[in-house]
Amino acid sequence: MTAAHTGHSGEDTLIARYFRPLASDPAAFNLVDDAAALQTAGEDLVITTDAIVEGVHFLPDDPPDTIARKALRVNLSDLAAKGAAPAGFTLTLALRAADDAWLGPFAQALGDDARVFRCPLLGGDTVSTPGPLMISVTAFGRLPRATMVPRTAGRAGDRLCVTGSIGDAALGLDVLRGGAVATTLAGLPALRDAVIARYRVPEVRLAVAEAVRSYAHAAMDISDGLAGDLAKLCAASGVSAQVEVAAVPLSAAGKLALAQGAATLETVLAGGDDYEVLCAVPEVHCASFTAAAASAGVPVTIIGTLVAGSAPPAFLGSDGQPVVLTRRSYSHF
Amino acid sequence: MTAAHTGHSGEDTLIARYFRPLASDPAAFNLVDDAAALQTAGEDLVITTDAIVEGVHFLPDDPPDTIARKALRVNLSDLAAKGAAPAGFTLTLALRAADDAWLGPFAQALGDDARVFRCPLLGGDTVSTPGPLMISVTAFGRLPRATMVPRTAGRAGDRLCVTGSIGDAALGLDVLRGGAVATTLAGLPALRDAVIARYRVPEVRLAVAEAVRSYAHAAMDISDGLAGDLAKLCAASGVSAQVEVAAVPLSAAGKLALAQGAATLETVLAGGDDYEVLCAVPEVHCASFTAAAASAGVPVTIIGTLVAGSAPPAFLGSDGQPVVLTRRSYSHF
Numbered sequence: 205m206t207a208a209h210t211g212h213s214g215e216d217t218l219i220a221r222y223f224r225p226l227a228s229d230p231a232a233f234n235l236v237d238d239a240a241a242l243q244t245a246g247e248d249l250v251i252t253t254d255a256i257v258e259g260v261h262f263l264p265d266d267p268p269d270t271i272a273r274k275a276l277r278v279n280l281s282d283l284a285a286k287g288a289a290p291a292g293f294t295l296t297l298a299l300r301a302a303d304d305a306w307l308g309p310f311a312q313a314l315g316d317d318a319r320v321f322r323c324p325l326l327g328g329d330t331v332s333t334p335g336p337l338m339i340s341v342t343a344f345g346r347l348p349r350a351t352m353v354p355r356t357a358g359r360a361g362d363r364l365c366v367t368g369s370i371g372d373a374a375l376g377l378d379v380l381r382g383g384a385v386a387t388t389l390a391g392l393p394a395l396r397d398a399v400i401a402r403y404r405v406p407e408v409r410l411a412v413a414e415a416v417r418s419y420a421h422a423a424m425d426i427s428d429g430l431a432g433d434l435a436k437l438c439a440a441s442g443v444s445a446q447v448e449v450a451a452v453p454l455s456a457a458g459k460l461a462l463a464q465g466a467a468t469l470e471t472v473l474a475g476g477d478d479y480e481v482l483c484a485v486p487e488v489h490c491a492s493f494t495a496a497a498a499s500a501g502v503p504v505t506i507i508g509t510l511v512a513g514s515a516p517p518a519f520l521g522s523d524g525q526p527v528v529l530t531r532r533s534y535s536h537f
Numbered sequence: 538m539t540a541a542h543t544g545h546s547g548e549d550t551l552i553a554r555y556f557r558p559l560a561s562d563p564a565a566f567n568l569v570d571d572a573a574a575l576q577t578a579g580e581d582l583v584i585t586t587d588a589i590v591e592g593v594h595f596l597p598d599d600p601p602d603t604i605a606r607k608a609l610r611v612n613l614s615d616l617a618a619k620g621a622a623p624a625g626f627t628l629t630l631a632l633r634a635a636d637d638a639w640l641g642p643f644a645q646a647l648g649d650d651a652r653v654f655r656c657p658l659l660g661g662d663t664v665s666t667p668g669p670l671m672i673s674v675t676a677f678g679r680l681p682r683a684t685m686v687p688r689t690a691g692r693a694g695d696r697l698c699v700t701g702s703i704g705d706a707a708l709g710l711d712v713l714r715g716g717a718v719a720t721t722l723a724g725l726p727a728l729r730d731a732v733i734a735r736y737r738v739p740e741v742r743l744a745v746a747e748a749v750r751s752y753a754h755a756a757m758d759i760s761d762g763l764a765g766d767l768a769k770l771c772a773a774s775g776v777s778a779q780v781e782v783a784a785v786p787l788s789a790a791g792k793l794a795l796a797q798g799a800a801t802l803e804t805v806l807a808g809g810d811d812y813e814v815l816c817a818v819p820e821v822h823c824a825s826f827t828a829a830a831a832s833a834g835v836p837v838t839i840i841g842t843l844v845a846g847s848a849p850p851a852f853l854g855s856d857g858q859p860v861v862l863t864r865r866s867y868s869h870f
Contacts, residue, residue: 216769233687236773238615238757239585239678241685244577252572253627253675255662282571294586296629296673329588335668340629342586342675345572352574354566424571436549440569 374475432533707808765866
């Protein structure tokens, strides 16, 4: 992302007007250069990339401010789960046109989140496309050398913890699509708005990053559904897992939608877009982890245990028997 | 970019099959994790992002191997101009479908370039899109603290140098579109193929990165055309420039196309996609810079001088009078 002081192109004007105010870090050189230069001091730099596409990760009529926040937050979510503190991000924005009515609130909200989460814009690229809007963010975080919390180091016996509540974003998407959940929540605007908000603007769990780094063997953020992402963590760690379905934290909307049959267990457990942190914490550290998270203002729930073996994770009903899930996660292909 | 050992999704299979072989650096954790962790040691990390879009930066029937190389090389070009040595890259790939016949040669060529330029894949994201193919790369380079060569530090009196030859990629695009250059080069397949190759697969000038860092006050890569990009460098440095048009290095194809009127001066000077390095070198270091570049195998030509003032750069004809350019650079909006 580059812009000259007297640049003549529309791209330069666009960058100067909307994005230069977000490039508050000296490493960004006010977006006047072709590159940023991030100072380092022997720490590890965590790098994560996630893109969101119109019609796939957000809806064509989602407001531009929520699209901006989602684009950044799905990446901050990875930093949180890896135990890192944000250092900045780059942005690739593929637009059909340079529309001020869209770019104004988009850039404003992106700047607000960048400030709140101390993650300044470092650079990027703005390109025209005849296709859907696409926003790709690469985010950077810092942590002490060799302390990134991996997916691969969960051990049998570790307790499985999740932050916040599961399934709300999938319910929000169902509402936006006019599905059965919309009917269930029709008379409950606060719940309806809450699940829509969860779909459009993920919670950012950076407040637990340090606790995750201090206490968890393994962690990841839940982007494609709890069931599928837990299967990935288990496979990467060479273990299996048992989850008590009744322990999975649901919001009031989630409980209601399930009780009334408006949502299936698959919607909640495999719907995706949760962006909560899933982590494997040794039993001995569970109390400390939960307390540290609570003091950071983030609720944590123990939902199960890692066990030896290579079977897919089992989701156990109240009778102790495995519940059969017909679908475990969202896949793009 | 993440993939579990027993992942069930198409995305995981795609990543494991095509991209894991490119993730040779330990920082990439074999793409099993949500993030990479790059070790640092007090150096500066240069970060640059450039995306290429089907129909905008490459043609729908360009071969997948050349698309891959272009996506990476337009970013390596920025690292070269900033004086940095590559450390790795992340990839966002927006695809309509997971097509093996396309992904195979794409990943193979990307891996070949990553190996040759010592720039391993560190992570990324693969998403589905109904729109055009898009490849966004964020590349990382290392250099000693505070030694990144900026756009902003050119001074009046500095000589302007460019690597390689200018305008060939624009001629190549004209050939691929069946323009006048296609007719001119119809009986000269070697020249025709050479300019097409320049459009599809930029030269990588990393061999001069150290010389640029040692001797240049300011530098940038030429992506949107020499005239426009020089204007940006001048504006960023608070100076103007005089360029002798006759000194601008042209290939045999470029000379022929201009001589026969198949290409205009605007095509050559403002067509873009050159990905050569433009730099401002103090007179006293010019010989050393040119010699260092030559010993690195990269031809360098002095095309003009930075001068005081804020006027747009002047391109002087053989009569010493400014040539009027109707267009100076490519703009997306």
